[in-house]
Each structure stands twice: as structure tokens, then as C-alpha cells.
Amino acid sequence: MTFQDARGAERMQDAILRHLGYTIGKDASHATLHDWRLALSYAVRDRIVDSWFASTRAAYEAGAKRVYYLSMEFLIGRLLGDALVNLRADAEAKAAIEGLGLSFDAVLHDEPDAALGNGGLGRLAACFLESLSTLACPAMGYGIRYEHGLFRQSFEQGRQVEDPETWLQQRHAWEFERPETLYRIGFGGHVTEGDDGRMVWTPSEAVLAEAYDTPVVGWQAGWTNTLRLWGARAVDPLDLHRFNHGDYVGAAAPEMLARSISRVLYPDDTTEAGKELRLKQEYFFTAASLHDILRRFDSEHSDITALPDKVAIQLNDTHPAIAGPELLRLLHDERGLPFEQALDIARRVLNYTNHTLLPEALEKWPVDLMSRLLPRHMMLIERIDADHAAAYPARETHAVSDGHVNMGALSFIMANRVNGVSALHTGLMKQTVFEDLHALHPNRIVNQTNGVTPRRWLHACNPRLSSIITGAIGEGWVGDLDQLAGFEAHLGDAGLLDAVAAAxxxxxxxxxxxxxxxxxxxxxxxxxxxxxxxxxxxxxxxxxxxxxxxxxxxxxxxxxxxxxxxxxxxxxxxxxxxxxxxxxxxxxxxxxxxxxxxxxxxxxxxxxxxxxxxxxxxxxxxxxxxxxxxxxxxxxxxxxxxxxxxxxxxxxxxxxxxxxxxxxxxxxxxxxxxxxxxxTAEEVMARRAIPDHAAQAIAADPRLAAALDAIHDGAFSTGEPDRFHDITGNLRGPDYFLVCxxxxxxxxxxxxxxxxxxxxxxxxxxxxxxxARSGWFSSDRTIRGYMADIWGASPVARPG
Known part of the structure; x- marks a missing residue:
């Protein structure tokens, strides 16, 4: 260890001990692994905050266009190791922790995963936030602060069992609570026309959205953006009258109902109550985010018509699709802009990322549910649909049809740009789910193939391979994954390949x-x-x-x-x-x-x-x-x-x-x-049109037939031979996904x-x-594409 490294480790150790005493309230002799992990996290967070404040000041001074990314999921995972890598402080933190007699790996692994997502949608959002910071693009992510996330999965006799995630039962070291940032979010009620002709929505119930901020640091701490998550709480947390009369459960009901909105990711929507909760979640976080975006805009600008020049909002899938009518309501009903002008501004601000070609995954909400829960929004959706129909009389796609609101169509109609996430997917969007709308708006759909951050998904998670690459081509690839192509020139070295195999x-x-x-x-x-x-x-x-x-x-x-x-x-x-x-x-x-x-x-x-x-x-x-x-x-x-x-x-x-x-x-x-x-996708469509395609495939392959027979006959379900008959029955026909x-x-x-x-x-x-050939799949490349082709945003000169 160099003298400089030793000094860095000493400073880190001092910060850890300071937080252990003054933030955690423990001395070293009584501290648990959990205490040490929190103390290290706070010491690291201090350094991020310096970059965070400097980035915020630089963005304001530059008058930069801001990007706001709305997503139901942000699968950020553990943050401590990620932060240390991007701060380039992992070596000194390791030395500091081990100098205190602790296992560095044990401290890192004590951190729970933040249960804020499910799969690729949420992990993509997390990668994008990190790349936005790495590229110094002023941005903020908005989502929900789920208390219990999706669920914790276990197996009982092979069956999936779901239990609530408990990640927030302990202190979350990375967030800053913002109790001063509260928005009242309404549901239900009725709509009347005011004396000035404006429509007035009077909700029958309301909850409060409270902000929690997590700084997201980019590579080498050159820039830090914010992930703002909303927690739901009751306007009146306790009915004191009912409490004093002994109805303790009923007295707490408002708080329980409010908190249900931010408890669980994707509650089961096979019931009417589940559908209502899902729609409430989507409106809750979208409305709170739009209120916050407009407040932030007002703090810098006085002319609301400049909103498209200063703000770009990205809707990650259809979950925040209600942003279209909500932004229209805020501009038209609350700020008094003429409807056509408010509609034009909203469309120039909003952009929509489509993530699926599955029709059932493009959300549809019953009109009666939307009308009951968001009556003003239903009126605006119908007017948006009517205006679009008037402008394009030949159109076949409707935002409202068959008693449902089609959120995919609504997102498309209200968007400046609609993007697919791979070249194939974007092409198929134009031919399938949005064929009609694409014909009407031929320049609206663009492609931005997804990417992943190389900091977490190679440099941090695979240090053995990362060190081999760095030894061959230097460290520049971590911030510029295109440089990974230089690694290929070294693959003729048998010793290097031996090292790759050993890693x-x-x-x-x-x-x-x-x-x-x-x-x-x-x-x-x-x-x-x-x-x-x-x-x-x-x-x-x-x-x-x-x-x-x-x-x-x-x-x-x-x-x-x-x-x-x-x-x-x-x-x-x-x-x-x-x-x-x-x-x-x-x-x-x-x-x-x-x-x-x-x-x-x-x-x-x-x-x-x-x-x-x-x-x-x-x-x-x-x-x-x-x-x-x-x-x-x-x-x-x-x-x-x-x-x-x-x-x-x-x-x-x-x-x-x-x-x-x-x-x-x-x-x-x-x-x-x-x-x-x-x-291929074309062959799939042709094959699916053959009525007995599964039977033909089974008859042509004895291996397939024998495997299906074994499953069907109970070879893997002793005592319950029909356990998997629904699977084998599906595969023998209709087999929609063409497994056979x-x-x-x-x-x-x-x-x-x-x-x-x-x-x-x-x-x-x-x-x-x-x-060596995967450098193109960096989320940095993807975000540069969004900045240029969708948002019209530019990086800001890095502070310091």
C-alpha cells in the first residue's frame, strides 16, 4: 500500500469510527456487524453528498434541461459496494475495515437488497440512473418507496411461497427523508364547473406523498443525481374520536389504507380490490412526481410555456401513462392554459418507452374503475381520444374502447417520442401493437437498444476478470466501454487466456x-x-x-x-x-x-x-x-x-x-x-397458424414425446401423477409459445x-x-442516444 493509500484508509477509518459513535450510538467494543456496515455506509455517503451538492449547483448555474425518469421499479440492489467502486474508494475502505479487525466481505454482504423492483424493467432503470450520473446529465428518477417490495421467495415441497420483503425493518443508510416535500394526492369524488369555466375536481379521499431521496453517484464521482421515492401516509393518521371510544383498529384504518399504496410492488390484480390498488399506486407516484417537477420548474422559470425546453419526462412502460391526462389537468384546470396549448405542451414534454409486444402486458383499465377513481382524468382521456380521432379520422386505434382505457395507446398519443428497446422490438412495434398509430405518426417511434452499466456488471461483480482486462488495456474501459474492443488484440496470448480460464x-x-x-x-x-x-x-x-x-x-x-x-x-x-x-x-x-x-x-x-x-x-x-x-x-x-x-x-x-x-x-x-x-418471429407467426403444430412436433421427435410422457405419467410427482397435466396438456396443444x-x-x-x-x-x-465485443451494450451508449434523439438534453460541465 502506498503512503497515499494508507492516508486514505486512515481517513476512512476515522470517519467510520465517528459515525459509529455519533450516528449509530455505539462504541467499537459493542458494535455488531450491522452497526459497522451502517457506519461505513454513512462515511461513504458523506463523500457522495459533496458531489451531489456540487452537481445540483452546477445544474442550476447552467440552466440545464432536466430529465425526469418515471418508473414503477428501480431495482438498485445493494448500494455500498457500488458506491465504493464509483468513488474509487473500495481499496481504502477494505483496508480501513480490515484494520478494525473485520471482514470486508462480511460487512458488504450484510446490506439487504433494496426491494424496489422485480426484473429487467427495474434493473434497466437503475442502470440508466447510474449512466445519467456518469454522463453528467442532470436527472431525477421517480418511483415508489415499497416497504415490502415484490415478495421474498422460498420453496415448500417445490412450490413457490411468497413472504413480504423486510428490507426496511432496519435503517436504510442511503436515503434522506424529506418531510417538507409533501403532496396531497386525491382519489374519487366528483367534478364540477367553476364560475370561471374551469373544471374543478373534488376528491373524496386523499393521501400524502412524502419524498425520500437517494443520491446516485456516477463513475469517479464526477456527477451525482437523485432517485426520489414516494412513501404514502394518511392525511389524518389517527381518528382520535374512534380511538377514545375503544375502536383501536378502526382508528388506525386511514393510516393502514394509505400505507397500502406503498407497501407492495405489483399487488395481485386478479381481484377488483387488487386492480384498484394497482391503479392507485400508478396515479399516486405519477401525480406526486408531476407536482414535484412543476414545483422545481417554477423555482427557476416563470413562463410555463417554456416547459418543453427545460423538462423531458420519460415514462418507463405504461405504469406512469396517467401522466398524460394528469399533466394536462395541471396545465389546463389548475394553471388555466387553453386546452389545445396545454395538450401541445404536455405532448412535447412526455416520452414513452415500450417494453412489450404482449397485448395483455399493455395495461388496460376498466372505464368504470377509472371513472370512479379518477373522474376528471377519465373526462380528459375521452377528450384526448376525441381530439386525436378528429385529427386522424381514418385511425383504428382508440385510447378508449370496449369499456377499457388502453394505456399503451394513450401513452403513444400523448408522447413526443415512443421508443423500443432493441432493433427487432422497435421494428415489430411498427408492425404489430402500434401499426395503426405508427402509420399516422411515422416519425414518432425511434429505437434505443438497452444497455447495462459496466461499473456494476463487470468491474464490480467480476473483479477477477476486470483486473485481467485492466492489466491488458488499462482502466479507461470502465468509463468508456467501447475501449473493451482493445482487449481482443490480446487474446492470442495463451497466458492471458489461461488467466481468463482461471478467473x-x-x-x-x-x-x-x-x-x-x-x-x-x-x-x-x-x-x-x-x-x-x-x-x-x-x-x-x-x-x-x-x-x-x-x-x-x-x-x-x-x-x-x-x-x-x-x-x-x-x-x-x-x-x-x-x-x-x-x-x-x-x-x-x-x-x-x-x-x-x-x-x-x-x-x-x-x-x-x-x-x-x-x-x-x-x-x-x-x-x-x-x-x-x-x-x-x-x-x-x-x-x-x-x-x-x-x-x-x-x-x-x-x-x-x-x-x-x-x-x-x-x-x-x-x-x-x-x-x-x-x-424467427415471422416463422413463429406462420407456425402458430397451423392448428396442430404441437402434435406435429411431438410426433416428429421421439425424445420430445418421451419427455412429455414422463412428466405426464408422474415420473417427477410420485403420489400425484396428474400434478403437471396442465403443463403437458398445454404443450400438446395449444402451445401458444411454441415450446414443442x-x-x-x-x-x-x-x-x-x-x-x-x-x-x-x-x-x-x-x-x-x-x-471483448460487448462494449456496445453499455447503458452509457443507450443514454447518449436518449439524450440526442429523445430528450434534447446535454451534459453539464462537471463541478470541481
């Missing part, structure tokens, strides 16, 4: 040890680690993966001496509580795993493990240790994916379809370094994977090429 094996050993310690499953680190970690959904086709595992198990049992490539199939992901079929897929995977892992004939060659409660921290363990990335969705259904990018960046080869960003990954890493199978039709080609591709993996040196070279 991968060390990551696999670390994962194997953790799985053994925490889940009691022994894994061979020399086997291929074949990983599928995603939200559980039929279109993502986890059931195709496990069906192939059953067929492989049968083939190994039939001929165990055939020279099989050892493989460990690892699954992770959650099914929505109300998604019965997806939960049945989880049950099937776990039941198949129990049989396969106990089979003495096949277990040396094939194991299956489903790791519960998939989150950012688990992804950070799995991705650096993965050999094979499963990206097997039905072509035309995955908008982009970002897991596929993280795997490729960390040197995993992909087996996948031409879906989402897989197309662009294959183009960049080279077809020879990607295991392609399955139908793609099975044979998937089997072929997997046997190519087996053969390739046996050539260890060539596999390592191909894996390293995936890393």
Missing part, C-alpha cells in the same frame, strides 16, 4: 461453495454452468429448458457411457403471485431437480438447481460464474433483455433465439460465438454446446471474445 473457474468455485453452504447442493465447478435467470413467464420458456433436461436425463440413463459433457442447469426467478401456470413451472423444475440430483447414474453428468429469491445480489454471484446463458424466449416476444448483455460481458456464450437484443448480441460477438436455434415446435432445434443446439465445451481452450477464447 472463471475461481468464480465457479466461489458459487459452488456458496450453494453448498446455503442450499446444501454440491456442484462440480468443472461442469458447465448453464444458467437461466429471469422472471418466470411462458414466453421466456423455462419449461422448454426443463423439458430438454428431462430428455437429456433419459438419454444419459439409456447410455451412461456415451461421453456426456457434465452440466449443471441453474434456474432463478419469481412468478407473479397470481400467475398459476408460471408457479406450476417452478414446481416442475424443482420436482425434476429432486429426481435428477438423486439419480446415481446421471447426477455426475447432469444436475438441476433452482436458487430461491432471485435478486440483484444473486445475479452478481451467478453471472460471473456462468458458462452458458439461456436466452430462449419465443421469437418476437422479448422486447430486449439485459441479462443477455450481462452474461456476454462476463464471458458466457449464449444459446438463444433471434429475439430481442439477442439479434444484436449475435451480430456483435459473431455468429460463431453464439448458439442459435429456433424460428422449437424443441428439436433446441436439442441440436445444446449438443453443439456440449461438443464446444469439451474443447476447453477454444471455449475460453470464444468466451473472451464475447467480453
Amino acid at each position: 472463471k473457474r475461481a468464480n465457479k468455485v466461489a458459487l459452488s461453495n456458496w450453494v453448498s453452504e446455503t442450499h446444501g447442493v454440491s456442484l462440480d465447478p468443472d461442469a458447465m454452468f448453464d444458467v437461466q435467470i429471469k422472471r418466470i413467464h411462458e414466453y421466456k420458456r423455462q419449461h422448454l429448458n426443463i423439458l430438454e433436461a428431462v430428455a437429456l436425463w433419459q438419454a444419459i440413463r439409456a447410455n451412461p457411457e456415451a461421453g456426456w459433457t457434465p452440466r449443471v442447469k441453474i434456474f432463478g426467478g419469481k412468478a407473479a403471485p397470481g400467475y398459476v401456470f408460471a408457479k406450476k413451472i417452478i414446481h416442475l423444475i424443482n420436482d425434476v431437480a429432486a429426481v435428477l440430483n438423486a439419480d446415481p447414474v446421471t447426477s455426475p453428468f447432469l444436475k438441476v438447481v433452482f436458487l430461491p429469491n432471485y435478486n440483484v445480489t444473486l445475479a452478481e454471484r451467478l453471472i460471473p460464474a456462468s458458462d452458458l446463458s439461456e436466452q430462449i424466449s419465443t421469437a418476437g416476444k422479448e422486447a430486449s433483455g439485459t441479462g443477455n448483455m450481462k452474461f456476454a460481458l462476463n464471458g458466457a456464450l449464449t444459446v438463444g433465439t433471434l429475439d430481442g437484443a439477442n439479434v444484436e448480441i449475435r451480430d456483435h460477438v459473431g455468429p460463431e460465438n453464439f448458439f442459435l436455434f429456433g424460428m 415446435s422449437d424443441f428439436t432445434d433446441y436439442w441440436r443446439a445444446q449438443r453443439e454446446v456440449d461438443a464446444a465445451y469439451r474443447d476447453t481452450a477454444d471455449w475460453t477464447r470464444r468466451a473472451a471474445l464475447n467480453t
Whole structure:
């Protein structure tokens, strides 16, 4: 350690001890691991705050255009390690903590994951915020401060069990409560016309939105932006009259009902009460955010017509789609702008990111629910729809039709720009879900292929590989991932490839040890680690993966001496509580795993493990240790994916379809370094039109038929032979997601994977090429595209 490093560690240690005493209220002899972690977090946060204040001042002085990113999810994960990396203070923090006699890894791992998201949508939002800070673009993320997040997943006899996340039961060191920033958010009530002709909405109930701010620091702490999350609380937290008369539960009801809005991410909406809560959540955070955006604008500017020049709002999916009518209401009803002018301003401010081609995922709310919960907004939506119809009489798409409000259409109509998230997805948007609207507004749809932040998803989560790259090409790639291309020139060095292989094996050993310690499953680190970690959904086709595992198990049992490539199939992901079929897929995977892992004939060659409660921290363990990335969705259904990018960046080869960003990954890493199978999106549509496509596929492939029969006949459900009949019945027809039709080609591709993996040196070279050629998939590149093509925003000169 240099003298400078030693001084840095000494200063860090002083800050830790100061916070331990004066912030936590503990002395070193009585401090727990939790106390030490909080003390370190506060010491690190102090440094971020300096950058945060300087960035805010610089943005105000520059009069810069601000970007506001509205998202139901921000899957930020643990923040301590991420902050240390971006501050470039991880070495001194490690020295400081170890100098106090503690394990640095234990302190880092004590931090819970912030339960603020579910999957790719939320993780993308988190990557974007970090890149916005890295690029010095003044921005703020807005979302909900969920007390319990989605849910904590566990398994009981193979079945998914959902329990509330408890991450906020302990102090969250990274946030600043802003009790002075409160907005009253109304629901229900009635609408009347005032004396001045303006419409006046009088809600029948209201809650308060309270702000909590988390600073988001960019690479090298050059700029820091804000994630502002809203917590719901009652206007009157206690009915004292009812309390004094002994009705203690009823007295607290207003607070309980208010807090329900910010308790759980995606409450089950299969009930009417669930639908109402979901819509309340979406309006709650969107309305609070728009009030806050306008307040911030007013603090700098006096002319509301300048709003499009100074503000860009991005709607991450349809969850904040109510922003269109709400902004219109604020401008027209409350500020008195003429309707047409208010509509024009709103449309020039708002932008919409579409994340799905699944019609059922483009939210639709019953008109009666919208009218009852948000009566003024329903009136505005109908007028927006009518005005659009008058301007475009030939249009076929309506924001209101069949008794529902189509939030995808509403988002499109109210947007300045609508973007897809991969080249394929954007093209399909124009041909499918928004074909009619695209014809009317041919310049509105643009593409911005997703990306991931290299700071977290390579530099921090895979330090072994990161250090090899830095040793070869320097550290500049961390802030400019395009420089990763220079790594390819070093791949002719056998010693470097040996180091890459050793790093991968060390990551696999670390994962194997953790799985053994925490889940009691022994894994061979020399086997291929074949990983599928995603939200559980039929279109993502986890059931195709496990069906192939059953067929492989049968083939190994039939001929165990055939020279099989050892493989460990690892699954992770959650099914929505109300998604019965997806939960049945989880049950099937776990039941198949129990049989396969106990089979003495096949277990040396094939194991299956489903790791519960998939989150950012688990992804950070799995991705650096993965050999094979499963990206097997039905072509035309995955908008982009970002897991596929993280795997490729960390040197995993992909087996996948031409879906989402897989197309662009294959183009960049080279077809020879990607295991392609399955139908194209066009072939999928043609195949689906054949009435008995599943029966034809089963009849043509005895392996597929035998695997289905084993599942159907109860080979993995002793005592309950019909347990998985709904899965086998679905696959035998209608099989909408074409699992059976793609099975044979998937089997072929997997046997190519087996053969390739046996050539260890060539596999390592191909894996390293995936890393070297993945520089384009940086979220920095994506955000530069948004800034130029959608927001019209520019970076601000960095403070200091």
C-alpha cells in the first residue's frame, strides 16, 4: 500500500469510527456487524453528498434541461459496494475495515437488497440512473418507496411461497427523508364547473406523498443525481374520536389504507380490490412526481410555456401513462392554459418507452374503475381520444374502447417520442401493437437498444476478470466501454487466456461453495454452468429448458457411457403471485431437480438447481460464474433483455433465439460465438397458424414425446401423477409459445454446446471474445442516444 493509500484508509477509518459513535450510538467494543456496515455506509455517503451538492449547483448555474425518469421499479440492489467502486474508494475502505479487525466481505454482504423492483424493467432503470450520473446529465428518477417490495421467495415441497420483503425493518443508510416535500394526492369524488369555466375536481379521499431521496453517484464521482421515492401516509393518521371510544383498529384504518399504496410492488390484480390498488399506486407516484417537477420548474422559470425546453419526462412502460391526462389537468384546470396549448405542451414534454409486444402486458383499465377513481382524468382521456380521432379520422386505434382505457395507446398519443428497446422490438412495434398509430405518426417511434452499466456488471461483480482486462488495456474501459474492443488484440496470448480460464473457474468455485453452504447442493465447478435467470413467464420458456433436461436425463440413463459433457442447469426467478401456470413451472423444475440430483447414474453428468429469491445480489454471484446463458424466449416476444448483455460481458456464450437484443448480441460477438436455434418471429407467426403444430412436433421427435410422457405419467410427482397435466396438456396443444415446435432445434443446439465445451481452450477464447465485443451494450451508449434523439438534453460541465 502506498503512503497515499494508507492516508486514505486512515481517513476512512476515522470517519467510520465517528459515525459509529455519533450516528449509530455505539462504541467499537459493542458494535455488531450491522452497526459497522451502517457506519461505513454513512462515511461513504458523506463523500457522495459533496458531489451531489456540487452537481445540483452546477445544474442550476447552467440552466440545464432536466430529465425526469418515471418508473414503477428501480431495482438498485445493494448500494455500498457500488458506491465504493464509483468513488474509487473500495481499496481504502477494505483496508480501513480490515484494520478494525473485520471482514470486508462480511460487512458488504450484510446490506439487504433494496426491494424496489422485480426484473429487467427495474434493473434497466437503475442502470440508466447510474449512466445519467456518469454522463453528467442532470436527472431525477421517480418511483415508489415499497416497504415490502415484490415478495421474498422460498420453496415448500417445490412450490413457490411468497413472504413480504423486510428490507426496511432496519435503517436504510442511503436515503434522506424529506418531510417538507409533501403532496396531497386525491382519489374519487366528483367534478364540477367553476364560475370561471374551469373544471374543478373534488376528491373524496386523499393521501400524502412524502419524498425520500437517494443520491446516485456516477463513475469517479464526477456527477451525482437523485432517485426520489414516494412513501404514502394518511392525511389524518389517527381518528382520535374512534380511538377514545375503544375502536383501536378502526382508528388506525386511514393510516393502514394509505400505507397500502406503498407497501407492495405489483399487488395481485386478479381481484377488483387488487386492480384498484394497482391503479392507485400508478396515479399516486405519477401525480406526486408531476407536482414535484412543476414545483422545481417554477423555482427557476416563470413562463410555463417554456416547459418543453427545460423538462423531458420519460415514462418507463405504461405504469406512469396517467401522466398524460394528469399533466394536462395541471396545465389546463389548475394553471388555466387553453386546452389545445396545454395538450401541445404536455405532448412535447412526455416520452414513452415500450417494453412489450404482449397485448395483455399493455395495461388496460376498466372505464368504470377509472371513472370512479379518477373522474376528471377519465373526462380528459375521452377528450384526448376525441381530439386525436378528429385529427386522424381514418385511425383504428382508440385510447378508449370496449369499456377499457388502453394505456399503451394513450401513452403513444400523448408522447413526443415512443421508443423500443432493441432493433427487432422497435421494428415489430411498427408492425404489430402500434401499426395503426405508427402509420399516422411515422416519425414518432425511434429505437434505443438497452444497455447495462459496466461499473456494476463487470468491474464490480467480476473483479477477477476486470483486473485481467485492466492489466491488458488499462482502466479507461470502465468509463468508456467501447475501449473493451482493445482487449481482443490480446487474446492470442495463451497466458492471458489461461488467466481468463482461471478467473472463471475461481468464480465457479466461489458459487459452488456458496450453494453448498446455503442450499446444501454440491456442484462440480468443472461442469458447465448453464444458467437461466429471469422472471418466470411462458414466453421466456423455462419449461422448454426443463423439458430438454428431462430428455437429456433419459438419454444419459439409456447410455451412461456415451461421453456426456457434465452440466449443471441453474434456474432463478419469481412468478407473479397470481400467475398459476408460471408457479406450476417452478414446481416442475424443482420436482425434476429432486429426481435428477438423486439419480446415481446421471447426477455426475447432469444436475438441476433452482436458487430461491432471485435478486440483484444473486445475479452478481451467478453471472460471473456462468458458462452458458439461456436466452430462449419465443421469437418476437422479448422486447430486449439485459441479462443477455450481462452474461456476454462476463464471458458466457449464449444459446438463444433471434429475439430481442439477442439479434444484436449475435451480430456483435459473431455468429460463431453464439448458439442459435429456433424460428424467427415471422416463422413463429406462420407456425402458430397451423392448428396442430404441437402434435406435429411431438410426433416428429421421439425424445420430445418421451419427455412429455414422463412428466405426464408422474415420473417427477410420485403420489400425484396428474400434478403437471396442465403443463403437458398445454404443450400438446395449444402451445401458444411454441415450446414443442422449437424443441428439436433446441436439442441440436445444446449438443453443439456440449461438443464446444469439451474443447476447453477454444471455449475460453470464444468466451473472451464475447467480453471483448460487448462494449456496445453499455447503458452509457443507450443514454447518449436518449439524450440526442429523445430528450434534447446535454451534459453539464462537471463541478470541481
